[in-house]
Amino acid sequence: MYMTTLFPKKLSNKIKDIPLTKEAKKRLKWIQHYQDTKNISKTCRYFGISRTTFYKWFERYKKDGLEGLLDRPKTPKNTRKPTIRNQYREQIIKVRKQNPTWSKEKISAYLQEEKNIKVSPSTVYKVLKEEGLIERTKSIKIQNKRKKSIKKKRTKRGLQAQAPGDVVQIDVKHLNIAGATYYQFTAIDKYSRFCFARVYESKNSKKTKEFYIELNEYFEFEIKRVQTDNGSEFLGEFNKYLTDIGVEHYFSYPRSPKTNGVVERLIRTIEEELWLIEGLDYTLEEMNKKLRKYVRKYNFIRPHHSLGYKRPADIVYGV
Numbered sequence: 497m498y499m500t501t502l503f504p505k506k507l508s509n510k511i512k513d514i515p516l517t518k519e520a521k522k523r524l525k526w527i528q529h530y531q532d533t534k535n536i537s538k539t540c541r542y543f544g545i546s547r548t549t550f551y552k553w554f555e556r557y558k559k560d561g562l563e564g565l566l567d568r569p570k571t572p573k574n575t576r577k578p579t580i581r582n583q584y585r586e587q588i589i590k591v592r593k594q595n596p597t598w599s600k601e602k603i604s605a606y607l608q609e610e611k612n613i614k615v616s617p618s619t620v621y622k623v624l625k626e627e628g629l630i631e632r633t634k635s636i637k638i639q640n641k642r643k644k645s646i647k648k649k650r651t652k653r654g655l656q657a658q659a660p661g662d663v664v665q666i667d668v669k670h671l672n673i674a675g676a677t678y679y680q681f682t683a684i685d686k687y688s689r690f691c692f693a694r695v696y697e698s699k700n701s702k703k704t705k706e707f708y709i710e711l712n713e714y715f716e717f718e719i720k721r722v723q724t725d726n727g728s729e730f731l732g733e734f735n736k737y738l739t740d741i742g743v744e745h746y747f748s749y750p751r752s753p754k755t756n757g758v759v760e761r762l763i764r765t766i767e768e769e770l771w772l773i774e775g776l777d778y779t780l781e782e783m784n785k786k787l788r789k790y791v792r793k794y795n796f797i798r799p800h801h802s803l804g805y806k807r808p809a810d811i812v813y814g815v
Contacts, residue, residue: 661719724747794808
């Protein structure tokens with residue numbers, strides 16, 4: 497009678513009601529074999545298991561039925577709550593957002609020195625990871641991973657341009673404003689020096705793609721090749737987008753800033769002629785308004801020594 501209760505005749509119907517894992521089905525076979533042989537030793541020899549293992553799952557089966565054959569969670573029922581981590585979570589997040597390039601050690605030292613908050617670097621890291629604020633570390637890992645899978649076209653001396661659109665160089669500059677970091681995306685046509693720039697709140701391949709679409713609309717000539725450095729913002733979505741639309745993407749060699757010298761010089765010119773004069777204490781919308789105004793001046797009004805004191809617009813539109 498006991499065996500009938502333990503092994504009901506309609507066991508197959510019950511198995512359908514409870515989805516068993518591969519391991520649980522294997523354990524059920526042990527017990528079914530024991531039901532047929534009525535001999536634990538034979539069952540253990542047949543399946544190559546110890547008596548201890550058999551008894552463990554047999555007792556669980558007697559107590560909980562088929563559910564007893566499933567693996568139980570290995571996490572303890574009562575876990576210690578991270579009181580210190582939660583107590584200073586807001587302060588850690590605030591410092592990180594104000595200083596996105598700071599390491600966990602810098603944030604820990606700053607909180608102890610300036611706020612009298614003693615929190616370890618490991619705790620800082622755990623909070624940043626939980627809040628998804630390990631962007632810099634993540635981007636480096638993604639970049640290293642993609643370096644293995646993406647075959648990059650490289651150029652050491654820079655690409656030669658014979659007409660507008662032959663080569664467009666793109667780069668990103670960090671702008672630190674009142675404790676916050678913004679990103680100035682800048683592009684310039686190597687042949688005509690016709691340029692475009694815009695400031696964003698973040699820097700990633702999605703933003704670079706967004707910038708390129710705006711750039712492509714602003715330039716009234718076809719872009720054939722794009723040249724960038726090896727930043728992660730120039731991989732991912734951006735690199736795929738260029739491939740999809742048939743634009744060649746060339747990367748400079750590591751530690752070769754002169755390869756992208758034209759756009760590097762433009763970034764320095766914008767800093768000298770715009771930001772050092774106007775300042776950076778503005779909203780994102782105001783900065784982009786000032787930047788658009790400067791770009792128009794650069795393209796249509798400002799004479800360029802490298803162009804024989806012509807304007808970029810003169811080269812593009814054949815004036």
